Amino acid sequence: MIISKRKPFSEILESIEGLKKVFIVGCTLCATTCKTGGEKEVKEITEALQEEGKTVTGWNVPDPACSLLAIKRLYRSQKKEIDESDVILSLACGGGTQAIAEIIPGKRVCPGNDTLFQGEITESTLKKVKFEQKCSLCGECVLASTGSICPVTRCPKSLVNGPCGGVKNGKCEISSDLDCAWMLIYEQLKSDGRLDEMKKVRRAKDHSKNKSPQNFIV
Numbered sequence: 001m002i003i004s005k006r007k008p009f010s011e012i013l014e015s016i017e018g019l020k021k022v023f024i025v026g027c028t029l030c031a032t033t034c035k036t037g038g039e040k041e042v043k044e045i046t047e048a049l050q051e052e053g054k055t056v057t058g059w060n061v062p063d064p065a066c067s068l069l070a071i072k073r074l075y076r077s078q079k080k081e082i083d084e085s086d087v088i089l090s091l092a093c094g095g096g097t098q099a100i101a102e103i104i105p106g107k108r109v110c111p112g113n114d115t116l117f118q119g120e121i122t123e124s125t126l127k128k129v130k131f132e133q134k135c136s137l138c139g140e141c142v143l144a145s146t147g148s149i150c151p152v153t154r155c156p157k158s159l160v161n162g163p164c165g166g167v168k169n170g171k172c173e174i175s176s177d178l179d180c181a182w183m184l185i186y187e188q189l190k191s192d193g194r195l196d197e198m199k200k201v202r203r204a205k206d207h208s209k210n211k212s213p214q215n216f217i218v
């Protein structure tokens with residue numbers, strides 16, 4: 001899931017300064033789960049913009065915003081409201097925002113969210129949903145030899161051979177709040193009876209595997 005957080009309202013207002021009519025686009029998937037771009041958030045920001053004297057010509061929560069086909073459908077169904085707007089405010093992730101701009105050329109598109117990372121949901125209650133980054137999408141997964149704990153993401157130095165000399169009482173030298181990823185890996189491998197993996201020297205990461213931009217076809 002792509003994790004996003006809402007930009008401060010003052011920053012959104014600044015980005016659409018001088019533009020009166022706004023069309024709002026959310027996203028049914030990640031941004032809905034992150035509470036940044038679901039129907040509820042779209043309605044909330046509609047009210048907030050109207051209080052600031054803006055006119056909201058319409059809104060939509062496509063399924064999902066990062067699908068060019070979904071944006072094409074959206075544009076076909078609400079062309080009039082979109083065409084009469086001065087700007088589209090996207091409450092999707094950065095990918096969704098760019099999909100909107102690609103399909104609706106000539107229309108200014110502003111992001112209402114900051115896109116943070118690819119994450120997993122580690123806690124979900126009525127009051128809060130917590131996301132944690134466990135994978136950095138490196139394109140060359142090493143989990144098979146690390147007890148399914150990612151050192152690329154969970155070690156601040158992204159060491160594929162660890163731990164470094166900074167580990168103290170199982171904590172990382174970068175922050176005493178952070179478990180050393182390599183101590184977690186050690187404990188996991190130990191409980192799996194695979195401590196021999198710790199002695200292996202993993203080859204340096206091939207960073208060409210996660211260079212940008214990328215594309216992939218299945």
Ligand code: SF4
Pocket residue numbers: 134135136137138139140141142143150151152153
């Ligand atoms: S090794 Fe790479 S692909 Fe595997 S979990 Fe870590 S960042 Fe993700």
Ligand code: SF4
Pocket residue numbers: 154155156157158159162163164165166167168171172173174179180181182183
């Ligand atoms: S203490 Fe552990 S998590 Fe921190 S930088 Fe060193 S190896 Fe990585």
